[in-house]
Amino acid sequence: xxxxxxxxxxxxxxxxxxxxxxxxxxxxxxxxxxxxxxxxxxxxxxxxxxxxxxxxxxxxxxxxxxxxxxxxxxxxxxxxxxxxxxxxxxxxxxxxxxxxxxxxxxxxxxxxxxxxxxxxxxxxxxxxxxxxxxxxxxxxxxxxxxxxxxxxxxxxxxxxxxxxxxxxxxxxxxxxxxxxxxxxxxxxxxxxxxxxxxxxxxxxxxxxxxxxxxxxxxxxxxxxxxxxxxxxxxxxxxxxxxxxxxxxxxxxxxxxxxxxxxxxxxxxxxxxxxxxxxxxxxxxxxxxxxxxxxxxxxxxxxxxxxxxxxxxxxxxxxx
Amino acid sequence: xxxxxxxxxxxxxxxxxxxxxxxxxxxxxxxxxxxxxxxxxxxxxxxxxxxxxxxxxxxxxxxxxxxxxxxxxxxxxxxxxxxxxxxxxxxxxxxxxxxxxxxxxxxxxxxxxxxxxxxxxxxxxxxxxxxxxxxxxxxxxxxxxxxxxxxxxxxxxxxxxxxxxxxxxxxxxxxxxxxxxxxxxxxxxxxxxxxxxxxxxxxxxxxxxxxxxxxxxxxxxxxxxxxxxxxxxxxxxxxxxxxxxxxxxxxxx
Ligand SMILES: Cc1cc2nc3c(=O)[nH]c(=O)nc-3n(C[C@H](O)[C@H](O)[C@H](O)COP(=O)(O)OP(=O)(O)OC[C@H]3O[C@@H](n4cnc5c(N)ncnc54)[C@H](O)[C@@H]3O)c2cc1C
Numbered sequence: 001x002x003x004x005x006x007x008x009x010x011x012x013x014x015x016x017x018x019x020x021x022x023x024x025x026x027x028x029x030x031x032x033x034x035x036x037x038x039x040x041x042x043x044x045x046x047x048x049x050x051x052x053x054x055x056x057x058x059x060x061x062x063x064x065x066x067x068x069x070x071x072x073x074x075x076x077x078x079x080x081x082x083x084x085x086x087x088x089x090x091x092x093x094x095x096x097x098x099x100x101x102x103x104x105x106x107x108x109x110x111x112x113x114x115x116x117x118x119x120x121x122x123x124x125x126x127x128x129x130x131x132x133x134x135x136x137x138x139x140x141x142x143x144x145x146x147x148x149x150x151x152x153x154x155x156x157x158x159x160x161x162x163x164x165x166x167x168x169x170x171x172x173x174x175x176x177x178x179x180x181x182x183x184x185x186x187x188x189x190x191x192x193x194x195x196x197x198x199x200x201x202x203x204x205x206x207x208x209x210x211x212x213x214x215x216x217x218x219x220x221x222x223x224x225x226x227x228x229x230x231x232x233x234x235x236x237x238x239x240x241x242x243x244x245x246x247x248x249x250x251x252x253x254x255x256x257x258x259x260x261x262x263x264x265x266x267x268x269x270x271x272x273x274x275x276x277x278x279x280x281x282x283x284x285x286x287x288x289x290x291x292x293x294x295x296x297x298x299x300x301x302x303x304x305x306x307x308x309x310x311x312x313x314x315x316x317x318x319x
Numbered sequence: 320x321x322x323x324x325x326x327x328x329x330x331x332x333x334x335x336x337x338x339x340x341x342x343x344x345x346x347x348x349x350x351x352x353x354x355x356x357x358x359x360x361x362x363x364x365x366x367x368x369x370x371x372x373x374x375x376x377x378x379x380x381x382x383x384x385x386x387x388x389x390x391x392x393x394x395x396x397x398x399x400x401x402x403x404x405x406x407x408x409x410x411x412x413x414x415x416x417x418x419x420x421x422x423x424x425x426x427x428x429x430x431x432x433x434x435x436x437x438x439x440x441x442x443x444x445x446x447x448x449x450x451x452x453x454x455x456x457x458x459x460x461x462x463x464x465x466x467x468x469x470x471x472x473x474x475x476x477x478x479x480x481x482x483x484x485x486x487x488x489x490x491x492x493x494x495x496x497x498x499x500x501x502x503x504x505x506x507x508x509x510x511x512x513x514x515x516x517x518x519x520x521x522x523x524x525x526x527x528x529x530x531x532x533x534x535x536x537x538x539x540x541x542x543x544x545x546x547x548x549x550x551x552x553x554x555x556x557x558x559x560x561x562x563x564x565x566x567x568x569x570x571x572x
Contacts, residue, residue: 011478031438071447072456083542093391094443096478099436100459103447105411111533112413115442128535133410134439137336138343141412141535143474179485185471188480195478201572225572244476249332249438250354258571268332272438276349281561287548298320298548299557309558314572317562 002125005087007078008053009097010041011195012175015049018093018198020056021158025120027165032122033088037165039080042066042074046114047169054167056160058253060092061169062230069097072179075104080149080174082109089127091104093198094152112144112205118157118255118276127151129209135272156255181233194228200257204230204247204274208284208303210261212240218262224318227313229276230254232264253269262303283307320372320466320489323423324363324396325433326448327353328380328387329409335361342408342564345486350523355434358494359500362432362464364395365499370466372447373397376559377422380407385517392512393504399517402525408534410440416448417528422520424453431491435460443493450491458484 004026008019019039026037039058041049043066047242062085064077078101082090092102094116099249113191119130129151133140144150154282172245177278194201203222205215215229222229230252247254249269259277264270265290266282274280282295283303292298299306330336330343331351337344351362363374376391378384381404388399402418423431433446445458448456456471458464462481463474469487476495504512522528549564551557565572 013358019479022555054395071459075451078405091379098446103412106413106444107416107448107451112412113444114445114532115440132441132540133537134330134336134343136540138537139355139540140537142409142410143533143535144531145533146531169362181484184483184485186482230431240363244480246496253441254456258565258569266386268330272332278572279565280546281565292548294546295547296544296569297561297562298546299551300548301554301557305554306557309466310552310561313555313558313562317566318572 001235002033003038003085004030004035004089004091005038005040005082005085008039008041008049008120009095010046015052017196018095018155018161020105021155022153023058023090024161025058025153025158026197027112027161028119029089029122029127033125035088036060038062038085038087040064042077049171050167055163057163057165058167059165061167062172063169064174066176068180068183070179070183071101071104072181073176074185075101075108076177077174078105079233081172082220082286084174088149089195090148090150091152092152094154098152098208102150106150109148109150110146111148111150112146113150113152114144114191115152117151118154118156123165134178134276139239156200156257175270192269194226196221196228196230197252197254199228199254201225201227202256202262203227204232204264204266205235205262206232207234209235217242217307221307224311224314232270247256257269261291262307265289266294320366320370320430322363322366322424322430322432323390324374324376324380325358325419325431326356326360326376326387326391327437328378329353329437329439330385335493337538341534341536343537344532350383352390352437353434353437355436358498359432359434359495360391360394360396361499361501362494366466368428375400375426377402377423379404379418379421379562381405381543385396388517389512390504393508394502399515401517402519402520404522408530408532409410410534411530411532412443412444412448413531414528416445416452417520418525419445420449420452421525428506429444429488433493434506435493435495446491446493453489455489455491457486457491458488461492462495462497464492464498515521530556
């Protein structure tokens with residue numbers, strides 16, 4: 001079979017954007033290798049999301065009823081579905097969750113895996129996957145030479161394309177097996193409203209914001225745009241914000257459509273995490289700051305004046 | 320307690336990368352230990368200091384990776400093992416995991432720790448694949464770890480927050496920033512590290528797994544959309560220009 005299996009991801013009962021991104025990518029691959037797109041959704045009441053995936057190309061949506069996420073049981077479920085479906089290609093999200101279970105799926109399916117892929121093409125019926133390497137200083141293309149080819153896909157890297165698939169829903173109940181890890185408690189109080197790694201707009205602050213009392217200036221812009229709040233390591237190390245907001249080499253890798261860097265110099269370790277953002281806006285007092293080398297739009301100015309003005313202007317035009 | 324720490328040697332971030340046909344040109348590259356692996360080494364040493372036993376630093380790659388193992392020695396590792404792979408493909412996580420799992424199994428390790436990702440390939444695969452190959456539990460993105468006998472309690476970063484888990488050894492973990500503050504190698508450590516033996520394992524010793532990944536080719540990064548500095552008289556004028564550019568030119572907002 002030359003089918004493409006995609007594994008969707010949910011958050012608080014909602015389908016994440018990455019699920020539609022990888023279904024769209026899967027559709028294109030399936031069309032060129034002559035197969036169907038099978039989407040897998042694991043959780044409770046997940047069948048309600050089937051139309052959303054059908055609209056971006058899923059021919060079949062397999063639903064599996066399951067409780068709280070656990071890497072061991074989840075990877076068992078995915079591997080069982082792979083065994084039953086025998087797809088040629090499997091696409092998984094390169095999210096926190098994807099990084100947690102995809103390695104187990106690859107081993108269980110005895111399949112080669114390429115992680116953090118941003119682009120696909122097909123050559124001789126095999127997928128060629130492109131990924132940034134060495135902090136985005138080079139890109140590499142890979143083929144997987146096992147019968148099942150697995151790829152994890154970077155959020156925001158795939159265009160969502162409307163292309164209707166059949167959208168047939170099938171319930172399945174594969175064996176989940178046991179987990180050796182027991183989840184005792186989960187604390188989501190420190191997290192941001194919008195998930196950094198999957199946000200399409202990020203407003204980020206660095207040492208230039210001077211202190212934690214000034215986050216509201218950036219937060220207001222972020223709220224106006226529905227953006228996530230990011231930070232440089234200097235701001236994190238100063239204790240102004242938690243490490244979960246850090247963008248960069250020792251923080252998160254992000255690829256939003258628009259990254260607005262406020263009072264960030266653009267050190268190479270910071271660029272390593274956000275350099276693949278589509279559009280970069282830099283607001284910095286120092287016209288020689290390295291961030292301007294990558295910025296699509298640069299503003300040499302004081303962020304304490306410019307950012308509130310930008311927020312006000314957006315409020316005006318966005319109504 | 321037998322602790323294996325995984326040490327990957329990667330180009331320093333500041334090093335410029337010259338793209339070759341199927342690998343990078345290594346001349347002039349400054350090599351470092353991947354930053355997250357430093358957290359792994361530190362955690363291994365702390366576990367040994369608390370519970371006794373030994374820390375085995377393992378690095379896979381060509382001869383140059385011995386340098387990274389010397390640093391691990393200087394930080395306090397007890398043994399260093401070089402899994403010698405001459406035609407090393409740093410992206411082939413399946414192959415790396417199979418070789419390391421084979422080694423870890425023979426050693427009967429209680430704890431295996433690596434970084435949450437290496438900064439050259441960002442794959443986040445090897446440690447969890449090793450766990451699966453050994454049929455042991457794993458904790459990805461660990462920010463806290465307590466081991467009592469065989470009982471393991473750990474806190475891990477999850478999307479939007481943290482999660483506390485319980486499991487038991489043998490266990491594999493990936494280290495996230497926050498787990499600890501890596502120590503600097505001491506001068507004495509650096510001096511003695513030079514003389515310590517590094518064990519070598521060949522791929523044949525570890526079962527010669529067949530590679531499942533093929534590098535088709537490397538290329539320079541795609542060109543960026545050319546940028547420009549906006550010119551304006553004051554903050555409001557900057558704001559008006561920026562909002563117009565983002566909405567009408569870039570069409571991202
Ligand atoms: C191993 C390693 C890993 C690292 N990992 C990361 C990482 O993951 N992420 C990361 O970000 N860094 C990382 N760094 C640190 C990195 O090298 C820089 O030190 C850091 O990015 C600097 O942060 P910054 O730009 O906020 O601060 P600075 O470099 O101090 O820059 C502050 C900027 O703010 C501007 N500014 C000041 N006041 C104003 C104002 N009123 N209006 C406008 N602009 C103003 C200044 O002109 C300056 O350009 C790492 C370093 C190492 C060695």
